[in-house]
Amino acid sequence: MKTVDINYKGSGSNIYISEAWRLVQDLIPHDNVFIISDINVQRLYGDCFPDFPTITIGTGEVVKEPDTVETIIKHLLAAGADRSTFLLGIGGGIVCDIAGFVASVFMRGIDFGFISTTLLSQVDASVGGKNGVNINGIKNIAGCITQPEFVICDTSLLRTLDEAxxxxxxxxxxxxxxxxxxxxxxxxxxxxxxxxxxxxxxxxxxxxxxxxxxxxxxxxxxxxxxxxxxxxxxxxxxxxxxxxxxxxxxxxxxxxxxxxxxxxxxxxxxxxxxxxxxxxxxxxxxxxxxxxxxxxxxxxxxxxxxxxxxxxxxxxxxxxxxxxxxxxxxxxxxxxxxxxxxx
Ligand SMILES: NC(=O)c1ccc[n+]([C@@H]2O[C@H](COP(=O)([O-])OP(=O)(O)OC[C@H]3O[C@@H](n4cnc5c(N)ncnc54)[C@H](O)[C@@H]3O)[C@@H](O)[C@H]2O)c1
Ligand SMILES: [Zn+2]
Structure with a gap:
């Protein structure tokens, strides 16, 4: 396992290049965790997900919009999420951008982490704390910079990715x-x-x-x-x-x-x-x-x-x-x- 650390104003984010499913159990709290994933990743890897409620979103830039943020927050509220809830995003750049944004604004900010499942999100999107959504077709126009507690990049997950x-x-x-x-x-x-x-x-x-x-x-x-x-x-x-x-x-x-x-x-x-x-x-x-x-x-x-x-x-x-x-x-x-x- 290789690790890279990002430190910022006393808080840190650890990025692990590692097998995901065993490691994630050690990194998330024992309870009050919600998972955000998309339909493809849920279908392929849902059986390996930690045993917590999962909010599943659709795919493509069209879901990276404020509506999805609202839907997720309503879901979290209905399920009793609070300030100590931990959000785990499992997916590519879209899931990570949305999960990071929701975690940054829900109750003014809760802890979150990612299992990054596309090559693009492993080498880029999930590193650096940028998150956000599109409005009027303008990409990432509403967002913020908040570091996740951890990011796990598991390259074995990349075998199932589409060629493009x-x-x-x-x-x-x-x-x-x-x-x-x-x-x-x-x-x-x-x-x-x-x-x-x-x-x-x-x-x-x-x-x-x-x-x-x-x-x-x-x-x-x-x-x-x-x-x-x-x-x-x-x-x-x-x-x-x-x-x-x-x-x-x-x-x-x-x-x-x-x-x-x-x-x-x-x-x-x-x-x-x-x-x-x-x-x-x-x-x-x-x-x-x-x-x-x-x-x-x-x-x-x-x-x-x-x-x-x-x-x-x-x-x-x-x-x-x-x-x-x-x-x-x-x-x-x-x-x-x-x-x-x-x-
Ligand atoms: N925050 C940042 O710093 C940053 C940087 C670069 C890009 N981005 C954003 O990232 C987004 C694109 O991310 P992306 O390219 O990861 O796209 P994506 O999240 O849409 O994933 C691409 C497709 O692959 C599927 N998928 C994901 N993991 C899979 C797996 N392991 N096996 C099979 N299928 C899988 C998804 O369901 C989806 O259909 C854009 O919205 C872009 O703006 C953000
Ligand atoms: Zn890019």
Whole structure:
């Protein structure tokens, strides 16, 4: 078992890369626990869940809305939940985002933990304490940053994931390597086949390294005032393409990273060779194929990006493979640069 700790203002969050079902029994209280999961995860793994009441939600971004929060809170109230209730989220990024949000607002905050069941949530979504819901189609527009007591990442659970969902997680893994760790990038390059085959040992190592990278950034900038923005690499365009084209998050972000890498090359940061290495890795990992998004649609979505500050936008570029920088560009300039690349 490998562990990573996040400490913040005297409270801590422990992330375990470990077999889930035995460990979770040691981490949750003996009573007054409620589980939140989704229908797929409940169907596949419900028999292994700790013996507590389970609130099961649907799947997809449509459930990541205030209605679901209200339904869960009504359910908790009807079942007698109180300030000492512990919430255990078992699922991917959607379950974790909703469970974390409910736990943060229910009675002004109760303790919670996660068993993270998708690659995307293991390497990214369940680490760092961000949670929230979408309103009017704007992703994560209502949310907060609250750390779970623990997160368990069990890579054996990833065997049952859909191909597209698994590949989506690889996108965020490559993102961490590209912005923070050239050695991880090289190791991913050397192991593409094993990664595609979901080799459990390799995945354990890579999830661990990815969590360490994300935790190191989050730890230094819990409230996203600076360094943490690097984690948004590929996401300005990625979020827009995800919404406009309806493709999975990690693939949309990989496309966003490819365009940002190309702009990094044009701006004189990375070489043609580096750009080729990046695009060739995306191809080998089947992260995206032909994407030709509709510009008007994409630009509207970028304009609505909540990270936009007035007329300027923070955009993340690569100085090198394994090193990212944030630049504050006028929105017009960044839109122009992206438009040239995608048309
Ligand atoms: N909080 C953050 O920091 C953060 C970071 C990145 C992404 N996110 C959010 O995460 C969400 C996406 O998360 P996701 O990609 O994990 O999607 P998801 O939670 O929708 O899971 C994807 C699908 O896989 C199914 N599933 C989950 N675990 C499974 C398993 N072990 N076997 C088989 N099927 C399984 C789910 O039922 C679902 O249908 C988005 O809403 C995104 O905004 C949050
Ligand atoms: Zn992401």
């Amino acid at each position: 969902e698994y590949i989506s997680g690889l996108g965020e893994l490559v993102k961490h390597a590209l912005i923070l760790d050239s050695k991880l990038f090289e190791d991913i390059e050397k192991n593409t086949e094993k990664l595609i085959d979901r080799d459990t040992d390799l995945l354990e190592d890579m999830v661990y390294r990815s969590v360490q990278l994300k935790a190191s950034v989050v730890q230094k900038d819990i409230e996203e005032k600076g360094l943490r923005r690097l984690l948004n690499f590929g996401h300005t365009l990625g979020h827009a393409v995800e919404a406009a084209e309806g493709i999975v998050h990690g693939s949309a972000v990989a496309y966003g990273m490819s365009i940002a890498a190309s702009i990094s090359r044009d701006e004189g940061y990375i070489s043609d060779k580096d750009l080729d290495r990046i695009n060739s890795l995306f191809k080998k990992l089947k992260l995206f194929d032909q994407i030709s998004p509709d510009w008007d649609n994409v630009s509207d979505k970028i304009m609505a990006d909540k990270k936009r500050k007035g007329k300027d936008i923070y955009y993340i570029l690569l100085e090198d493979i394994g090193r990212a920088i944030q630049v504050k560009y006028p929105l017009d300039k960044i839109l122009k640069m992206i438009k040239i690349k995608i048309q």
